[in-house]
Amino acid sequence: MPARTLFDKVWDAHVVHQVAGGGPALLYVDLHLVHEVTSPQAFEGLRLAGRRVRRPDLTLATVDHNVPTGDRSLPIADLVSRRQVELLLENARDYGIELYDLASPAQGIVHVIGPELGATQPGMTIVCGDSHTSTHGAFGALAFGIGTSDVEHVLATQTVLFQKPKTLEARFHGLPGRGVGAKDLILALIGQIGTAGATGHVIEYTGPAIRALSMEGRMTICNMSIEAGARAGMIAPDETTFAYLMGRLKAPAGRAWTAAVDRWSLLVSDPDARYDRRVDINVGGIAPQVTWGTSPGMVTGIDGAVPEPASFTSPAEQEAARRALAYMGLEPGRPLEGTPVQRVFIGSCTNARIDDLREAARVVRGRRVAAGVRAMVVPGSMAVKAQAEREGLDLVFREAGFEWRNAGCSMCLGMNPDILAGGERCASTSNRNFEGRQGKGGRTHLLSPAMAAAAAVTGCLTDVRKLEPAGEAILVG
Amino acid sequence: MTPFTTHTGIVAALPRVNVDTDQIIPKQFLKRVERTGFGPALFHDWRYRADGSPDPAFELNQPRAAGASVLIAGPNFGCGSSREHAPWALGEYGFRAILSESFADIFYANCCQNGLLPVRLTPAEMTELFQRHAAAPGPYHLTVDLERCEVRDDAGFRASFNMDAYRRASLLEGLDEIGLTLQLEPEIAAYERRRAALAARYAS
Numbered sequence: 001m002p003a004r005t006l007f008d009k010v011w012d013a014h015v016v017h018q019v020a021g022g023g024p025a026l027l028y029v030d031l032h033l034v035h036e037v038t039s040p041q042a043f044e045g046l047r048l049a050g051r052r053v054r055r056p057d058l059t060l061a062t063v064d065h066n067v068p069t070g071d072r073s074l075p076i077a078d079l080v081s082r083r084q085v086e087l088l089l090e091n092a093r094d095y096g097i098e099l100y101d102l103a104s105p106a107q108g109i110v111h112v113i114g115p116e117l118g119a120t121q122p123g124m125t126i127v128c129g130d131s132h133t134s135t136h137g138a139f140g141a142l143a144f145g146i147g148t149s150d151v152e153h154v155l156a157t158q159t160v161l162f163q164k165p166k167t168l169e170a171r172f173h174g175l176p177g178r179g180v181g182a183k184d185l186i187l188a189l190i191g192q193i194g195t196a197g198a199t200g201h202v203i204e205y206t207g208p209a210i211r212a213l214s215m216e217g218r219m220t221i222c223n224m225s226i227e228a229g230a231r232a233g234m235i236a237p238d239e240t241t242f243a244y245l246m247g248r249l250k251a252p253a254g255r256a257w258t259a260a261v262d263r264w265s266l267l268v269s270d271p272d273a274r275y276d277r278r279v280d281i282n283v284g285g286i287a288p289q290v291t292w293g294t295s296p297g298m299v300t301g302i303d304g305a306v307p308e309p310a311s312f313t314s315p316a317e318q319e320a321a322r323r324a325l326a327y328m329g330l331e332p333g334r335p336l337e338g339t340p341v342q343r344v345f346i347g348s349c350t351n352a353r354i355d356d357l358r359e360a361a362r363v364v365r366g367r368r369v370a371a372g373v374r375a376m377v378v379p380g381s382m383a384v385k386a387q388a389e390r391e392g393l394d395l396v397f398r399e400a401g402f403e404w405r406n407a408g409c410s411m412c413l414g415m416n417p418d419i420l421a422g423g424e425r426c427a428s429t430s431n432r433n434f435e436g437r438q439g440k441g442g443r444t445h446l447l448s449p450a451m452a453a454a455a456a457v458t459g460c461l462t463d464v465r466k467l468e469p470a471g472e473a474i475l476v477g
Numbered sequence: 478m479t480p481f482t483t484h485t486g487i488v489a490a491l492p493r494v495n496v497d498t499d500q501i502i503p504k505q506f507l508k509r510v511e512r513t514g515f516g517p518a519l520f521h522d523w524r525y526r527a528d529g530s531p532d533p534a535f536e537l538n539q540p541r542a543a544g545a546s547v548l549i550a551g552p553n554f555g556c557g558s559s560r561e562h563a564p565w566a567l568g569e570y571g572f573r574a575i576l577s578e579s580f581a582d583i584f585y586a587n588c589c590q591n592g593l594l595p596v597r598l599t600p601a602e603m604t605e606l607f608q609r610h611a612a613a614p615g616p617y618h619l620t621v622d623l624e625r626c627e628v629r630d631d632a633g634f635r636a637s638f639n640m641d642a643y644r645r646a647s648l649l650e651g652l653d654e655i656g657l658t659l660q661l662e663p664e665i666a667a668y669e670r671r672r673a674a675l676a677a678r679y680a681s
């Protein structure tokens with residue numbers, strides 16, 4: 001057999017049928033994740049056609065996008081949101097699908113709970129009606145977002161039609177400096193290749209800096225693959241992956257565990273496997289990153305300045321930069337550091353796992369949220385919340401003046417009441433700084449949990465490396 | 478699915494790069510549980526002023542874009558969220574085809590699922606179309622022909638485009654993709670038997 005990449009191996013193992021003439025392949029889906037926003041029309045279509053859910057046992061549902069993150073004992077105040085959540089409850093019940101609802105201690109953002117439950121495993125194909133499904137690729141799964149028509153297709157057939165993408169190796173050379181973590185690595189890559197840089201490709205992340213990351217860090221990287229245009233990102237599983245999965249609810253146990261690890265260990269790209277493209281990133285030169293515009297590719301180091309629109313090559317890009325700066329209320333040439341913020345959001349499927357909260361708490365400990373700043377922490381799942389409380393992190397945040405909330409997507413997209421007001425500037429650990437994403441007229445700066453924490457305690461965009469007195473705890477593991 | 482064969486219509490131009498699906502249909506409209514009702518919210522935050530009146534500065538609100546059914550757009554159109562509400566909104570507004578030098582992958586697939594034809598042209602061809610649109614004294618018309626895989630106007634513009642054969646056939650005939658896949662039931666069942674046998678072997 002010719003040398004194959006990790007992607008090729010997972011792809012080949014899931015082709016049920018290949019449409020002739022270079023058409024798409026019909027891929028078997030090992031895990032279908034479902035949430036309340038992109039599924040109602042799919043279930044409705046199923047019902048109208050009189051079709052059943054083929055494999056409810058391979059389907060898992062949760063509510064996350066719409067849910068309030070305040071008091072859970074109250075009904076959802078927004079009637080339309082409530083209806084959407086209730087409809088998922090009904091659909092899950094009618095079709096026999098396991099559901100993690102608001103009362104469940106395992107409820108949370110779909111891309112946080114899949115791995116946490118051990119449902120996400122190496123070598124699987126995983127789909128969900130959500131573009132950040134790419135997150136699960138951190139385990140060496142082929143995981144990608146689909147639209148609602150495809151959600152219906154998967155419900156009915158447990159397969160999805162997919163045109164085989166190309167492969168791109170993103171190789172990270174060297175190790176990051178102090179204060180630089182997974183979020184900075186992925187933002188730097190997107191800055192380098194652009195938000196359409198990996199369109200039509202699956203990215204495999206390789207190199208020592210990737211190997212050194214925790215599973216949480218790897219999920220942060222794969223999560224934002226879609227922000228580089230790639231539908232999926234993958235990282236080959238290793239001891240870190242296995243240690244994370246061992247003992248989790250849905251992970252194999254006993255003899256099956258040993259057999260699974262043997263099988264998963266084969267999920268690496270062969271040494272002479274060929275990728276369609278390769279990008280090299282020098283990690284040593286990366287400063288903590290912060291976005292200045294309205295697209296994740298509009299990003300620079302915190303030691304950088306707001307760029308001049310004229311510095312971009314094409315007229316369309318110059319125009320986009322001008323629009324973005326007008327929207328963001330930023331002046332070209334000014335340093336980004338010191339820009340005042342009114343809000344801080346630590347949350348989302350990119351950065352609301354336990355490691356992310358630990359990273360932020362290390363910066364916050366012993367400090368206070370600056371006057372005039374409203375800061376919140378929204379754990380990615382109720383399990384993350386419980387774990388953080390066991391470690392006393394909630395106290396660190398609360399004593400500093402952060403709001404400590406329940407799990408959900410929250411201000412990542414502002415479908416629930418957590419939104420920015422027009423003109424408010426927010427340091428956010430989420431993944432999209434699109435116009436209006438966090439609230440109409442809201443201005444989002446994407447950055448790491450440590451950088452968000454630094455912004456909260458200083459009241460402005462701050463280089464976290466300057467904040468920590470030399471010799472203190474290392475910021476990012 | 479609505480079939481697409483050939484369509485001639487008025488062109489609207491949106492020469493912006495990286496138009497994301499959050500702009501096409503903002504999140505506050507994603508709470509609907511139907512496939513319809515999204516047209517009036519298309520490009521909501523760009524299209525309306527704070528008082529709810531149409532913003533005359535927005536490209537689609539310009540008089541010559543009235544009744545448009547063909548959209549010419551900047552590169553990387555439809556990036557971001559996987560929300561199929563975006564093509565639903567574009568279709569309900571009246572668009573039948575979108576022309577750009579590049580589309581985000583999920584958006585491209587979602588359009589095909591809804592009989593909304595995404596057409597990839599070269600950067601030079603797109604530049605030419607934007608110029609022709611800008612230079613036209615009144616509404617500018619284009620014909621998008623999926624049978625011949627061709628875009629043309631009545632003043633000599635002609636460009637061919639590629640689309641994979643499977644997608645093209647599905648669109649031309651308006652096929653029910655789920656119905657087609659269900660015809661492959663024996664293959665799916667055979668795959669599941671192999672899968673179960675493997676799982677049993679690993680578990681023992």
Ligand code: SF4
Pocket residue numbers: 064065109110111130132348349350408409412413430431
């Ligand atoms: S946290 Fe944000 S990006 Fe992640 S699934 Fe929720 S809305 Fe999407």
